[in-house]
Amino acid sequence: MSTLTSLPQWQALNQIAASMKDAHMRDWFKADPKRAEKMQLEACGIFLDYSKNRVNEHALGALFDLARACKLDDARDAMFNGEQINSTEGRAVLHTALRNFSDSPVMVDGEDVMPEVRATLDKIRDFTALVHSGEHKGYTGKSVKHIVAIGIGGSFLGPKIMTEALKPHTVDTVKVHFVANVDGCHIHDVLTKLDHEETLVVMSSKSFTTQETLQNTLSAKAWFLKSGGTQEDIAKHFVAVSSNVKAATEFGIAEDNIFPMWDWVGGRYSLWSAIGLPISLALGFDNFKGLLEGAFDMDTHFKTAPLEQNLPVLLGLLGVWYRNFFDAQSQVLLPYYHYLRGLPAYVQQLDMESNGKQVTQGGEAVDYATGPIIWGSEGTNGQHSFHQLIHQGSGVIPADFMLPLNVPNQDDTHHAMLASNCFGQAQALMQGKTFDECYADLEGKGLDEAQRTRLAAHKTMPGNKPSNTLMFDSLTPKTLGALVAMYEHKVFVQGVIWNLNSFDQWGVELGKVLGNQVLAGIQGNAEEESFDASTQQLIARFRAANAPK
Numbered sequence: 001m002s003t004l005t006s007l008p009q010w011q012a013l014n015q016i017a018a019s020m021k022d023a024h025m026r027d028w029f030k031a032d033p034k035r036a037e038k039m040q041l042e043a044c045g046i047f048l049d050y051s052k053n054r055v056n057e058h059a060l061g062a063l064f065d066l067a068r069a070c071k072l073d074d075a076r077d078a079m080f081n082g083e084q085i086n087s088t089e090g091r092a093v094l095h096t097a098l099r100n101f102s103d104s105p106v107m108v109d110g111e112d113v114m115p116e117v118r119a120t121l122d123k124i125r126d127f128t129a130l131v132h133s134g135e136h137k138g139y140t141g142k143s144v145k146h147i148v149a150i151g152i153g154g155s156f157l158g159p160k161i162m163t164e165a166l167k168p169h170t171v172d173t174v175k176v177h178f179v180a181n182v183d184g185c186h187i188h189d190v191l192t193k194l195d196h197e198e199t200l201v202v203m204s205s206k207s208f209t210t211q212e213t214l215q216n217t218l219s220a221k222a223w224f225l226k227s228g229g230t231q232e233d234i235a236k237h238f239v240a241v242s243s244n245v246k247a248a249t250e251f252g253i254a255e256d257n258i259f260p261m262w263d264w265v266g267g268r269y270s271l272w273s274a275i276g277l278p279i280s281l282a283l284g285f286d287n288f289k290g291l292l293e294g295a296f297d298m299d300t301h302f303k304t305a306p307l308e309q310n311l312p313v314l315l316g317l318l319g320v321w322y323r324n325f326f327d328a329q330s331q332v333l334l335p336y337y338h339y340l341r342g343l344p345a346y347v348q349q350l351d352m353e354s355n356g357k358q359v360t361q362g363g364e365a366v367d368y369a370t371g372p373i374i375w376g377s378e379g380t381n382g383q384h385s386f387h388q389l390i391h392q393g394s395g396v397i398p399a400d401f402m403l404p405l406n407v408p409n410q411d412d413t414h415h416a417m418l419a420s421n422c423f424g425q426a427q428a429l430m431q432g433k434t435f436d437e438c439y440a441d442l443e444g445k446g447l448d449e450a451q452r453t454r455l456a457a458h459k460t461m462p463g464n465k466p467s468n469t470l471m472f473d474s475l476t477p478k479t480l481g482a483l484v485a486m487y488e489h490k491v492f493v494q495g496v497i498w499n500l501n502s503f504d505q506w507g508v509e510l511g512k513v514l515g516n517q518v519l520a521g522i523q524g525n526a527e528e529e530s531f532d533a534s535t536q537q538l539i540a541r542f543r544a545a546n547a548p549k
């Protein structure tokens with residue numbers, strides 16, 4: 001047994017979970033009219049109703065005991081204090097420094113990183129102002145109208161999804177286009193619509209080694225040169241964000257055009273760094289800063305609120321409860337707000353890349369489940385497709401519903417309908433519909449006893465399906481920053497309980513290495529025999545289809 005599963009607090013949770021397997025939430029709501037009032041929390045503009053969870057005070061108390069036994073407080077302080085908690089890469093984890101609006105220094109290897117962080121924010125502010133005012137001109141004297149933001153993974157999802165979520169705040173002077181995939185269709189589709197004289201390319205790659213981003217930038221450069229620009233004109237049209245300044249300058253980006261970031265910022269935690277430059281260009285610097293301020297508020301809440309009133313702690317522990325004691329394989333995110341539709345994909349990278357791990361910090365195999373599958377999409381669309389499985393499928397899929405109380409440019413009927421669907425789904429998941437209720441509904445429908453019984457069984461909704469409902473006044477930059485930081489810290493909490501390194505991602509490496517070897521095979525630069533028979537066959541078919549005609 002691992003240290004975690006042998007903890008008395010873990011075993012207590014096992015027993016509590018077993019004792020409440022048959023308990024139904026609808027009975028709890030009937031028995032305690034104050035349940036909803038008691039099980040709510042509000043912080044940083046986010047209201048959480050967690051009453052529709054399969055927990056009582058006893059279970060919650062045991063979960064907080066587990067957090068204490070796993071020394072969550074110490075782990076949290078170690079992160080904020082810049083200790084090298086990313087132990088496999090020997091790095092501190094300090095995305096929180098990027099949004100530190102306090103006067104406190106943040107030390108890495110004995111040096112305060114805050115002056116550099118502030119200088120980079122100033123550089124983002126000034127560059128954004130130059131572009132928006134039209135003072136930053138292309139090589140023919142035209143101002144910038146289009147930004148092509150190239151990056152992938154954390155250098156794409158954060159900027160794209162935050163920009164999309166804050167669409168009502170978009171500036172009208174420039175339009176930002178995001179390109180991630182190495183699939184040439186995407187960059188081709190974007191570039192063909194643009195005038196190179198009015199286009200600025202922002203290339204974002206922390207490592208400056210990512211194949212997709214390098215290739216897309218090369219293609220953008222080739223397009224620029226083919227359209228009439230020269231090598232000397234590149235400096236006016238290409239900027240980069242990277243922690244690898246050497247590689248960026250070698251690639252041809254002028255040193256002045258490089259926005260720095262640091263190895264203590266993980267890719268999936270980097271939107272708060274200069275990786276967020278496209279957000280600032282799309283929405284204005286003040287809105288980008290608003291995101292950071294909201295995240296800072298959530299950091300302060302996470303650091304100071306008691307465990308029992310701490311949003312990320314509570315959400316993280318509920319996740320552990322379902323993953324480890326109810327065998328929940330996945331967690332669904334359901335934003336009921338069109339502009340926030342990208343959030344499930346954002347949290348998917350954040351959570352699955354952080355906690356998709358199979359060994360503990362010490363390198364021992366875990367004997368308990370770790371990170372769940374994260375998925376979801378905007379409501380109400382999912383109600384007409386995958387919600388069926390959440391309602392009547394055989395497993396438990398905890399859901400996070402999200403709803404802004406106010407939305408821009410919408411008439412009241414649409415918004416009321418949206419809200420009613422959100423609340424109605426959470427209610428249906430919780431209460432379900434019993435066999436007897438379904439059987440009674442079928443009275444007088446001309447069915448015999450056997451038909452009625454059979455049909456009632458199909459219509460029965462078990463209910464007892466857990467969900468959280470998160471609401472906020474309206475999705476401002478600050479609220480969004482707080483919401484995203486809340487999920488970051490939730491993932492952190494779970495990583496601490498599971499004793500994982502949530503900050504490396506070795507699992508993506510092998511695919512990258514093999515992908516490059518296969519590319520050599522496809523391009524005829526590698527021995528066929530060096531590949532397994534299946535890969536050989538796939539390469540051969542590809543080469544045959546692409547042979548010169």
Ligand SMILES: O=P(O)(O)OC[C@H]1O[C@H](O)[C@H](O)[C@@H](O)[C@@H]1O
Nearest residue numbers: 152153154155205206207210267
């Ligand atoms: O910013 P880059 O160095 O180009 O990395 C982009 C992305 O690629 C990697 O494969 C990682 O899995 C991601 O965490 C990272 O965000």
